[in-house]
Amino acid sequence: MATAALPVSTPATTMRPLFVATIFAGSFLLFLVQPMVAGMALPRLGGAPAVWNSAMLVYQALLLGGYAYAHAIGRLPQRRQVMIHLVVLAVAALWLPLGLASATPAPDASPTLWVPWLLAISIGPLFFAISAQAPLMQRWFAMSRPQSDPYPLYAASNLGSFGGLLAYPLLVEPVLTLAHQSLLWTAGYGLVVLLVAAVAIGSAPTASTPATVAPPAAKVRTPPRQWALWVLLSAIPSGLILATTTHLTTDIVAMPLIWVVPLGLYLLSFSIAFTSRSAVADAIERAFALVIVVAAGMVSVAGTLNPLLAGGLDLLLLLVVSVTLHRELYRRRPEPARLTSFYLAMSFGGVVGGAFCALLAPILFDWVYEYPLLILLAGIAAPRATLASDQQPSARRARWTCVAALLLSLVAGNLLVPGLPQPARLVVLAALAILARSIAADRAAFGACLLALMLGIGGWQTVAISTTDGARARSYFGVYSVTQTPTARLLTHGTTVHGIQLRSRSRERMATSYYGPTSGVGLAMTAVPRLFGERARIGVVGLGAGTLACYARPGQDWRFYEIDPAIVTIARDPGRFTFLSRCLPSVPIHVGDARLTLQGETGAPLDLLVVDAFSSDAVPAHLLTLEAMDIYRRRLSAEGLLMVHVSNRFMDLRPVIAAAAASGGWAAALREDQPGPAEAATFQSASTWIALAPNRATIAKLVTASPAPWRPLQPRPGFAPWTDDYGSILPILKIGQ
Numbered sequence: 039m040a041t042a043a044l045p046v047s048t049p050a051t052t053m054r055p056l057f058v059a060t061i062f063a064g065s066f067l068l069f070l071v072q073p074m075v076a077g078m079a080l081p082r083l084g085g086a087p088a089v090w091n092s093a094m095l096v097y098q099a100l101l102l103g104g105y106a107y108a109h110a111i112g113r114l115p116q117r118r119q120v121m122i123h124l125v126v127l128a129v130a131a132l133w134l135p136l137g138l139a140s141a142t143p144a145p146d147a148s149p150t151l152w153v154p155w156l157l158a159i160s161i162g163p164l165f166f167a168i169s170a171q172a173p174l175m176q177r178w179f180a181m182s183r184p185q186s187d188p189y190p191l192y193a194a195s196n197l198g199s200f201g202g203l204l205a206y207p208l209l210v211e212p213v214l215t216l217a218h219q220s221l222l223w224t225a226g227y228g229l230v231v232l233l234v235a236a237v238a239i240g241s242a243p244t245a246s247t248p249a250t251v252a253p254p255a256a257k258v259r260t261p262p263r264q265w266a267l268w269v270l271l272s273a274i275p276s277g278l279i280l281a282t283t284t285h286l287t288t289d290i291v292a293m294p295l296i297w298v299v300p301l302g303l304y305l306l307s308f309s310i311a312f313t314s315r316s317a318v319a320d321a322i323e324r325a326f327a328l329v330i331v332v333a334a335g336m337v338s339v340a341g342t343l344n345p346l347l348a349g350g351l352d353l354l355l356l357l358v359v360s361v362t363l364h365r366e367l368y369r370r371r372p373e374p375a376r377l378t379s380f381y382l383a384m385s386f387g388g389v390v391g392g393a394f395c396a397l398l399a400p401i402l403f404d405w406v407y408e409y410p411l412l413i414l415l416a417g418i419a420a421p422r423a424t425l426a427s428d429q430q431p432s433a434r435r436a437r438w439t440c441v442a443a444l445l446l447s448l449v450a451g452n453l454l455v456p457g458l459p460q461p462a463r464l465v466v467l468a469a470l471a472i473l474a475r476s477i478a479a480d481r482a483a484f485g486a487c488l489l490a491l492m493l494g495i496g497g498w499q500t501v502a503i504s505t506t507d508g509a510r511a512r513s514y515f516g517v518y519s520v521t522q523t524p525t526a527r528l529l530t531h532g533t534t535v536h537g538i539q540l541r542s543r544s545r546e547r548m549a550t551s552y553y554g555p556t557s558g559v560g561l562a563m564t565a566v567p568r569l570f571g572e573r574a575r576i577g578v579v580g581l582g583a584g585t586l587a588c589y590a591r592p593g594q595d596w597r598f599y600e601i602d603p604a605i606v607t608i609a610r611d612p613g614r615f616t617f618l619s620r621c622l623p624s625v626p627i628h629v630g631d632a633r634l635t636l637q638g639e640t641g642a643p644l645d646l647l648v649v650d651a652f653s654s655d656a657v658p659a660h661l662l663t664l665e666a667m668d669i670y671r672r673r674l675s676a677e678g679l680l681m682v683h684v685s686n687r688f689m690d691l692r693p694v695i696a697a698a699a700a701s702g703g704w705a706a707a708l709r710e711d712q713p714g715p716a717e718a719a720t721f722q723s724a725s726t727w728i729a730l731a732p733n734r735a736t737i738a739k740l741v742t743a744s745p746a747p748w749r750p751l752q753p754r755p756g757f758a759p760w761t762d763d764y765g766s767i768l769p770i771l772k773i774g775q
Contacts, residue, residue, distance in 0.1 A: 053182075053237075053240050056236060056237055057191060057237060060230070060233040061194045061198065062201075063230050064168050064171030064195075064198065064230050065196065065202065066199070066201050066202040066226070067226050067227065067230060068165065068169060068202065069201075069203045071136065071164070072093065073206045073211070074136070074219050074223065075161055077216055077765075078138050078216055079153070079157070094279075094396065095397065096154045096157045096158065097157075098276070098385070098392045099389055100169060101165075101385050104167070104170040105169065105173055105381050105382045105384075108173040108174045108382075109382045111123070112174070116181050116182070119177075119178070123174060124231075124234065124235065124238070126166075126167050126170075127230075127234065130167035130168075131164075133161065134164070134224045134227060135220045136220040136223045136224060137160065138160045139159045139160045164227070172381070173381040174378075176189070177374070177377055178238075179241070180374035181241075181374075182241040184374070187314070187374075188377060189371050190312060190313050192312045193308065193313055196312075199305045203298060203305065210222070211765075211766045212766040215764040260372065260379050264372075265383050268370065268380060268383035269384075269386055270387065271367045272386075272391070273387035273390040273391035274359070274415050274416050275304060275356075275391070276304075276387060276389075277391030277392065277395045277408065277412050278360070278391070279300050279356070281395050282352050282355075283300050284399075284408075285406045303360065307357060307360030307364050310322070310361050310365075311364035311368050313368075319361055319365045322362065323361070323421075326358055326362045327475055327484075330355060330416065331471050331475050333355035333413075334355070334413045334488050334491060334492055335471060335491045336348060337413065337492055355413070359416045362416075394408065404504050404510045404512045405500060405504055405510060405517055414489060414492075417488045422478075436482065439473060439480075439486075440486040440487070442473060444490055446467075447470065447493045450467050451494050451497070451498035452498075470487070471491060503519070508613055508614055511608060513602050515601060515602040517531070520608065526550070527614070529615065534652065535551060535723075536551075536582040536583065537582040537583025537609075537615065537617075538583070538721045539585070539616065548588075548720065549585055549589065550722060551721060551723045551725075552683065553585045553589075553725075554717060554725075556711050556713065556722070557711045557722075558708075558711065558727020558728070558729060559648055561709065561740070561744040561745075562648075562740060567591065568743050569645070569646075569677075569736065569740065569743070572592075572593045574645040575594075575595045575645050575646075576648075577596075577598075577636075577646070578599065578648045579632040579636075579648065580632075580649070580650040580651040580652065580683075581598045582605070582609070583609055583615040584618040584621075585617050586650075588620070596622055597625065597626045597627070597628060598625060598627045598628070599628045599630075599636070600628070600632075601629070601651070606629060632649075632661065633669060636670070636673050639673060643678065645674075645675055645679065646678065646681065647679075647680050647681070648681045650681075659765055659767070663698070663759075663760045663762050664759050664760070664761045671732055676733060677733050678732065678736070679730075679736050679740065681727055682728045683725070685723075685724070685727075689772065691770060692728070692754075693753065693757045693769070694759070695730070695751065696751045697758060698759045699730055699751060699753075705731050705732075706729065706730045706731075706737065707729045707741055707749065707750065707751060708726070708751045709726070709744075709747075711724060711727075757769065
């Protein structure tokens with residue numbers, strides 16, 4: 039049956055920039071709201087490092103809802119779509135100005151549940167309405183200009199997302215409080231509504247400009263196989279964002295704002311791939327096989343490489359994989375009548391990839407195994423035509439290649455030929471890499487060679503650690519490893535050591551690493567009887583291996599505050615560390631976010647409170663704000679002492695604490711400990727601690743009682759204290775280190 043001609047307008051050339059501006063503005067707002075709301079939620083949800091992964095999953099789910107809505111109304115006439123969407127935007131505006139719902143979780147509430155719930159009721163309608171912008175605008179463009187390809191407009195969407203992602207940490211957060219950020223976002227939302235109305239008016243159908251458009255989307259069916267391929271090609275890069283971020287912060291470098299880089303590269307990959315000008319995308323695709331062979335081989339040994347090299351390989355691999363798979367998506371795009379179905383599949387793939395990395399991987403794996411698994415999937419799913427110039431190899435050649443790859447992997451891993459010299463091992467690995475590249479035209483054989491390469495370069499050792507009881511643990515909060523040297527046992531979280539115990543029976547109670555006798559906290563612990571008497575009440579935020587427990591003396595009342603149950607299990611296990619079992623076997627440990635726990639705590643005040651909470655090398659920012667300092671003051675006695683650990687490779691946290699001390703009227707002193715060779719032999723580490731007290735006499739007594747020097751804490755001129763409403767890490771980054 040012939041399709042009747044539908045009367046539509048033919049917009050002037052000037053309408054295209056309006057479509058682009060509308061799509062760009064909507065996507066800009068989407069990626070501006072994500073870090074903004076995360077900042078708002080931090081004081082309530084706590085400092086879980088995986089909150090960002092959970093939040094990303096929520097955003098992907100809301101994006102899926104928005105795309106499903108765009109697909110559903112895309113079957114209607116354009117005028118009705120316009121009316122419905124304007125109504126949806128108006129209803130969502132009831133949630134303005136942007137903010138969080140008035141709900142506070144219990145201290146031990148799981149972020150896995152609280153993050154989705156709180157974000158959904160707080161910004162769900164707004165995010166849902168804005169997320170439909172890109173597919174809807176492209177659908178309206180296709181309906182009003184059937185002779186034009188709407189897909190390149192998707193590049194504007196991702197450029198807008200990239201702009202919002204960069205604008206927040208660089209321009210918005212350093213200048214505006216969260217309250218003013220919310221007002222800015224509200225104004226941006228109003229602008230988007232005006233742009234949508236302008237597009238609707240400019241592209242509205244009229245009887246005077248007839249044209250033939252594609253049949254309604256409801257009459258066009260997408261084969262399930264094609265829909266599944268769209269989902270797969272979308273899910274792999276989406277999961278790889280989170281996997282790359284986790285791998286970077288776990289095995290390479292726990293640098294603040296590192297998540298911005300993988301997400302930014304992912305967004306840029308769409309702009310490169312979704313365009314008719316394909317020179318850059320084609321060049322990246324041609325490099326895919328070589329890049330994935332080189333970068334994939336470094337997965338298991340990244341922590342032993344130079345951080346710039348290892349991090350660069352991770353990010354290069356993410357960009358190349360994303361561009362290659364997104365380019366294949368662009369090639370397989372359907373006609374405009376099925377545009378919304380295409381974007382719905384892409385969004386669903388994003389949720390699948392995000393759910394795998396954010397929810398399933400921490401449960402299924404004790405290391406970041408999702409990262410190599412996604413790399414393998416990428417190698418198998420990538421289009422063969424762009425990866426290899428040779429023809430499909432014979433089945434016999436593919437089988438023998440897989441066998442050879444396995445044997446070479448066993449040799450390289452020192453399993454088949456123990457004690458293989460390093461030069462010979464490098465030759466074997468090079469042969470394995472060449473073999474993988476030569477078989478790229480066969481998906482199964484290429485994947486097998488990639489797996490063999492990963493196992494040969496450190497993978498067998500990584501798997502061996504996972505199969506060793508008690509050597510590694512993973513939770514929602516990170517990956518923990520317990521390793522041994524001939525003289526000590528070490529607890530590491532990501533790239534940072536968080537506890538060292540000497541293995542000698544006579545020295546196992548010795549305080550080590552950042553907690554040695556000459557460290558700030560060591561001096562404070564030694565001075566406790568003189569400062570507060572024999573029955574002092576002591577609280578410690580952050581358990582680690584439990585090192586500080588061995589400073590306890592009879593009669594003292596101790597308690598620990600730890601957010602991660604996995605750390606509690608490690609510290610209480612005498613087979614791994616004995617600080618607690620030897621020194622404080624019955625000490626109470628409050629599991630949950632320390633700030634929330636302390637806020638709701640009653641009872642006798644503490645004499646000494648130690649704040650030593652870290653996520654790898656990053657300090658949860660919500661523990662350093664003025665509001666957090668007020669909570670600490672309420673829990674301290676009038677003569678009490680607060681010790682804050684600020685050692686950090688990438689941030690200078692001294693100005694943060696100095697500004698908070700000046701604003702809150704705290705007396706403060708700084709202790710920077712640099713152990714000598716003798717102390718280093720017993721695993722004493724350089725550390726920086728700040729002592730604060732509501733009463734200046736307490737600091738004076740501590741300084742007088744200490745055999746090592748303290749010095750005044752100098753504020754940085756013009757540095758504003760962090761609050762729950764304002765805080766930027768850019769001014770305190772140690773650039774170049």
